Amino acid sequence: MLFAANWKMHIGPGEARQFLDRFLALDAPRPGRTVAFFPPAVSIEAVAARLAGHDHLSVGAQDVHWEPQGAFTGAISVALARGAGAAAVLVGHSERRHVFGETDAETGRKVQAVLAGGLQAVLCVGEQLIERDEGKTRGVVERQLRAALAGVEPSADLVIAYEPVWAIGTGRNASPGDANEVHGAIREVLADLGLPRTTPVLYGGSVKPGNAAALLAESEIDGVLVGGASLDPESWAEICAAGG
Ligand code: 13P
Numbered sequence: 001m002l003f004a005a006n007w008k009m010h011i012g013p014g015e016a017r018q019f020l021d022r023f024l025a026l027d028a029p030r031p032g033r034t035v036a037f038f039p040p041a042v043s044i045e046a047v048a049a050r051l052a053g054h055d056h057l058s059v060g061a062q063d064v065h066w067e068p069q070g071a072f073t074g075a076i077s078v079a080l081a082r083g084a085g086a087a088a089v090l091v092g093h094s095e096r097r098h099v100f101g102e103t104d105a106e107t108g109r110k111v112q113a114v115l116a117g118g119l120q121a122v123l124c125v126g127e128q129l130i131e132r133d134e135g136k137t138r139g140v141v142e143r144q145l146r147a148a149l150a151g152v153e154p155s156a157d158l159v160i161a162y163e164p165v166w167a168i169g170t171g172r173n174a175s176p177g178d179a180n181e182v183h184g185a186i187r188e189v190l191a192d193l194g195l196p197r198t199t200p201v202l203y204g205g206s207v208k209p210g211n212a213a214a215l216l217a218e219s220e221i222d223g224v225l226v227g228g229a230s231l232d233p234e235s236w237a238e239i240c241a242a243g244g
Contacts (some may be wrong), residue, residue: 001216002159002200003240004036004122005230006062006090011039013046013121019233020050026237029056035240038062038090041076048085059121060088063096066109079119088120090225092163093147098128104147111148111158120157123148124204125186126223137164138185146187156196160186160201161225167205169227176218179203184221205237209238216243 009029011019016039023192027035039047059096061081063071068079091114092107093138107175114121118141125144127137141162162182169174174182183201202214202238204225215221 001033002036002202002224003033004038004060004066004202004204004225005038005236006038006093006204006225006227007043007231008062008095009040010228011017011043011233013043016046017050017231019170022233023237024054026233027240029054033148033240034058036060036088038088041081041114044084044086048229050179058087059085060090060092060120061086062093064089064091064114064121066106066108066113068113073104078113078119082119088121089114089124090122090124090158092144093124094126094163094168094240099167104144107144108150111152115152115156115158122158122159122161122202124161124163126163126165126168126205130168132164137182141182141186142189145186146193149190149193149195152193152195154196156195158195159201160190160199161204162186162201163204163225169206171206173206173211174203175213175219176214180218180220187220206234207239209235209242212239212242 012140012177022088037047038060048179064078065075068077068164091110111121125141129138131140164174186201187197203221203223207224207226208229
């Protein structure tokens with residue numbers, strides 16, 4: 001199981017060190033469980049340094065540019081993320097798509113760049129509320145997967161995160177059954193693309209200590225990607241203890 005914390009635009013390097021001191025005091029490692037932190041880029045190095053020697057804990061970047069270098073003010077490349085200690089990258093998070101206007105095609109270029117750079121790609125997909133209400137969930141998720149994963153090799157280090165946009169930061173989460181159904185549909189698309197059905201598929205969107213266990217009990221849910229409730233070491237440790 002994979003427990004991923006997306007800190008979004010929170011927690012600088014000093015706070016990250018304090019957070020991890022507290023989290024490490026609360027967390028008991030479990031076989032078969034990995035915990036990954038996705039801090040802001042400025043905190044990747046501090047998190048990597050604090051996690052050194054803890055094999056079940058890792059750090060990643062929230063976003064990268066697909067180009068290896070160049071005049072892209074504000075962006076970081078895969079190599080820069082890796083140099084800071086990142087082992088993975090979130091790609092196509094709904095805030096990248098819907099706040100920053102990232103397209104399916106750009107998401108695909110980022111997946112290719114991350115994999116070519118030897119890091120794990122955590123591809124985020126999910127429908128908006130109007131799309132769900134119109135019965136388009138499956139179609140939207142399938143379009144996002146096909147656009148981002150064309151040409152990806154079956155051996156790629158890939159994770160999918162299903163995050164319905166209407167559930168992010170709203171306190172509304174998909175029911176475990178609904179999430180499980182979409183995860184099953186994601187696996188069908190993966191298989192159709194020649195990718196392993198065993199690719200981990202995480203659920204994200206208002207995951208809290210109170211609902212994590214029910215989500216993780218579903219057969220198709222391999223872990224969680226958590227925003228708000230990962231910003232507090234106590235609630236994050238509680239979530240990471242769920243689903244065992
Ligand atoms: P919340 O857990 O705050 O809803 O955020 C989910 C998310 O976007 C994780 O990537």
